[in-house]
Amino acid sequence: MFEEDSENEVEDEDEEEEEEEDDFVDMGMDAEASGTHPKHDEEDFPFQVLTADEIVKHMVDCIKEVNTVVQIPATITRILLTHFKWDKEKLMECYFTEDQDKLFSDAHVVSPFRKSFTPAAAAQAASSSEIMCEICFLMIPPTELTGLECGHRFCWQCWREYLTTKIIDEGMGQTISCAAHGCDILVDDQTVMYLVTDPKVKLKYQQLITNSFVECNRLLRWCPRPDCGHVVKAQYYDCKPVKCKCTHIFCFACGENWHDPALCRLLRRWIKKCDDDSETSNWIAANTKECPKCHATIEKDGGCNHMVCKRCKLDFCWVCLGDWEPHGSSWYNCNRFDEEGAKKARDAQEKSRHALQRYLFYCNRYMNHMQSLKFENKLYASVRVKMEEMQHHNMSWIEVQFLKKAVDVLCQCRQTLMYTYVFAFYLHRNNQSIIFEENQKDLENATEQLSEYLERDITSDMLVDIKQKVQDKYRYCESRRKVLLDHVHEGYEKELWEYQDGN
Template identity: 45%
Template structure:
């Protein structure tokens, strides 16, 4: 008799694919010369430069270009409304750089707009007043309301509201707002209940250079965050921003029909819609569902459901640890049948025949067990292949180092120039790019409904995976063979890159045409 146990192993079975490929691979209609110079081998594209369905137009903006755009908007608003540059910037910060909306509101209610932005309204149209004044030049009896210092030698500071404080307290207040709290817009006067904003000019006058540099950095961040079509490049130490015109105001709707993959000038590719690393051809909503599915405990529960059962009496989760179907719960000592979950006492002498036990609860238990097991097997099929390519993607850095080493060795042993061995770097880059694409094809396929379009997608997926494995195998050959088969490596590299584009193009067109149907709600 088997002794039911509630201690079970959490290990899940492995389901790694075993590929058996033919060594032959069709070539592409590309002519190569041994002296070809591959200046940009991060991506291989056909000679046709027309936009494909899987591409999105985007522009990389440096920090200088971002600041130039800020100055242009400030100058435009200042000249149009007849305001100072400081007041124009305060207005733009308050209205989140929506200058067209700002101009419309300003015409309708000038005083209301200025008041809402924290700007003192002045009949003469004079710019904001701010200056440091020695306390000895002020009327007798001045005392800083923050530190209560009334020394005649104090430097003081006030803006239009007239709330005057000593310069040290004003500087400390602004430094705390900027450095500690990360504020860059709507920093109001330290006066109790005052809503007037300390503008850029006043901040520059009071704080030190380091704090002002931090303030400008925060302004740059708000500028990008306030624009729907701008996003910072997520790559470490990269200060560039990317502008993508593919997304409209209804970005959530657009992200169901496109995967806006962009590439920064630093070489990093990411999704403009969600900010995650590039995940073509899988749309953002499915990417988030897949990541959550892989990270949370739902699949552990699924494994438990598929490999364990609950005691019919005390509902303790148990695992069968022997061949006999006569189970005894360790917790409550209840005896039951593992097959039908029925009481063992009702089985009589028919220990291995559950046909006599045909209650509805037993049938439902068996059906649920079968469904749970089938669901788990399907998930593992896609997850293992996804994880395999994800692991390969994590080795990108090592692959790049090994590629450089191969290029150096090949250059020294074959007499080739550094330009002539660039085809190895090109092959390495294409392999990394295709591994990333293949990884997300399995997440995408997991959520697709089965139909003729799905079969075509899986055919393209299979062709790309076969080509990638062939190129990977060729890439790992000894140096001498790589030197002798340079044209073959280049030809297969171009073929693999082309197969990736075929898959992405077909998937992207399917998204635009509404061809794909999913097993989950993507609304």
């Protein structure tokens, strides 16, 4: 297993005052993941922020804890824990109540209670002057061959190249199997660290194992901010906001930016809808027709109404979708309006256009608040300058903090408004949704007014007046945001919300 660092110190030097908290921070929201729905931000949710070194120590401690009970080699314990997604209780329950041979087999390790490399085989190997490596096919002295408990032995050089390729090129850590063809026994940590000599490969392997430990453990989550490297460790799994040491706030359950009032599952659907080609399909449905025979989608790119399907070669009329051959006959009435058929076609196209327009309505507003949030974040720099100017006009440091507080509230409101449009897109219209839209409108109007105040050129002559207006407005925004979220959370608790498909 990896070597433990003797000291793992948490970096506090650059932390702001609001981050100087206990190991466990209070901030949170209940989640649908545990069968509940989001609740208030103010509810307690205990979590810790750990460094990468502290995570390695935590992993080693987990292995030691299990080893005190099962008493098997630590490297095998790590593989078993990975197999059970680091659920210690489940591992120990299966270890003592189920077939152990099957347990080891399912985890792709050789049982430590039996040896496959028998004394007879060892004696035969010792009596041979050279043995052929089955990878490079060179005759190698037995002392230069090594392998796993499965009995497959190869030369050290082949092992090093094999492991290096798996780790560096394929990014594999916990799932590297024996180099022998068809053997699914996993290579343990001790073997990898013994055979690999390149420090870069060793470091990469340790990073892969550590990442696997975090990814498999539902009580751990990497901070999603690029190049952060910290891990959030929670006492229990829930959909609640957590704040990393880098100040990034995200949802512990899904790893996305904190998205109240939208549920994780709705946000996943929304992101997929925005990223994939689903809206291209909507456009196709609104502007194309299907071949009457094979139902291939066809777009008309010319004036001629004679269509030939490229897939099934059917000749048909673009206007009526009938066979093209009788169109020259005097008895064929392509110009006669088919009331029922036209109504069905019109309904289908109108529904498709309506679905596209509805998506664009919510998407545009979602993207607009996202863009505004990026601009509001830039306000911190200009506000800092204004705060310094105010301090030059006989205002104390404490007195000018209202500007930073106002920007904090503004960004919170922008983020909440952004995700209200995800929530609203999937919401089925009823009396409660009308109340929600009114609350949304009130918060939106107040947020825009606060944004205008903060973007003004504040001079010394208007400091007292603008301070009072900004304070009143951000307090009103806070209250309207709370009203909106309280109403949504109440709807979750009382199951008032109904959702439509929305794709």
